[in-house]
Amino acid sequence: MTLLSSTYGKGRVRVMRLAGDGEHRDVRELEVRAMLTGDIDRAFTEADNSTTVSTDTIKNVVNIVAREELDAGAEVFCRAVAARLLDRYPGMRSATVSARETRWNRMGIDGAPHPHAFTRDGNGVGTAEAVTDRSGGRMSSGLSGFTFLKATASGWAGYVKDPYTTIPETHDRIAATAMEASWGWERDPADFAQANARVLDAMLRVFATTYSHSVQDSLYRMGEAALAAVPEIDTISLACPNKHYLPVNLAPFGMDNPNRVFVATDEPHGQIECTIGR
Numbered sequence: 226m227t228l229l230s231s232t233y234g235k236g237r238v239r240v241m242r243l244a245g246d247g248e249h250r251d252v253r254e255l256e257v258r259a260m261l262t263g264d265i266d267r268a269f270t271e272a273d274n275s276t277t278v279s280t281d282t283i284k285n286v287v288n289i290v291a292r293e294e295l296d297a298g299a300e301v302f303c304r305a306v307a308a309r310l311l312d313r314y315p316g317m318r319s320a321t322v323s324a325r326e327t328r329w330n331r332m333g334i335d336g337a338p339h340p341h342a343f344t345r346d347g348n349g350v351g352t353a354e355a356v357t358d359r360s361g362g363r364m365s366s367g368l369s370g371f372t373f374l375k376a377t378a379s380g381w382a383g384y385v386k387d388p389y390t391t392i393p394e395t396h397d398r399i400a401a402t403a404m405e406a407s408w409g410w411e412r413d414p415a416d417f418a419q420a421n422a423r424v425l426d427a428m429l430r431v432f433a434t435t436y437s438h439s440v441q442d443s444l445y446r447m448g449e450a451a452l453a454a455v456p457e458i459d460t461i462s463l464a465c466p467n468k469h470y471l472p473v474n475l476a477p478f479g480m481d482n483p484n485r486v487f488v489a490t491d492e493p494h495g496q497i498e499c500t501i502g503r
């Protein structure tokens with residue numbers, strides 16, 4: 226038998242960092258996963274742990290870097306953890322460190338930002354990943370489970386019709402999704418958080434302001450807009466369920482339903498995915 230590949234590390238390392246002083250605080254909450262490859266195979270094949278760093282130690286490295294990097298955004302934090310693991314453990318070949326961010330929005334009280342009270346942003350989580358080996362690395366950022374809809378200006382028509390087809394064409398429907406998006410950095414932007422916000426703004430502007438011929442059509446044009454808006458990214462991947470809202474048949478009650486009453490469904494759902502580059 227042959228061990229074809231191996232990796233290991235620590236998942237779901239939950240770490241909250243506080244920056245600021247006195248009354249004023251910034252909060253950054255991440256769930257981190259740190260995975261290593263390298264000189265680790267004999268732990269799998271020979272029951273020999275002599276080159277294996279404990280996953281408990283990997284968790285400790287996450288917390289140590291957290292103490293040192295109180296102000297770093299998720300991307301810079303992931304890269305710092307990956308770099309520390311490779312610096313500290315010469316037997317390791319690569320480190321892949323990813324994070325999911327719980328975003329805390331500063332409360333506004335009497336119209337003013339509160340110095341240390343926050344509400345949790347319920348729409349999706351931010352993601353970041355640093356993949357680092359001894360010749361360099363690559364970073365990506367993203368959003369997971371970001372949910373949005375438009376109530377008209379969306380249709381589905383002109384598709385293959387055959388004896389198996391039952392869905393009617395429509396030029397007016399609800400389009401809704403919970404988006405998984407990630408974009409790759411060709412170079413660092415001046416500010417990751419601001420650049421990420423521009424990626425999202427560009428995508429939502431296209432979604433909201435243009436007619437959607439399909440989820441496919443919207444995703445491609447949203448990705449194009451993100452690439453145009455942020456020159457530092459070189460790819461963007463989008464994966465979107467088409468969360469169907471199906472018109473309810475009210476004819477048995479003598480009522481029409483010109484796209485006013487729908488049943489909200491989670492399953493089955495269309496699943497539309499693409500990756501766009503320059």
Ligand SMILES: O=c1[nH]c(=O)c2[nH]c(=O)[nH]c2[nH]1
Pocket residue numbers: 380381392438439440441467495
């Ligand atoms: O935007 C859509 N894309 C599809 O591929 C599809 N298929 C379907 O039944 N409805 C839709 N809507």
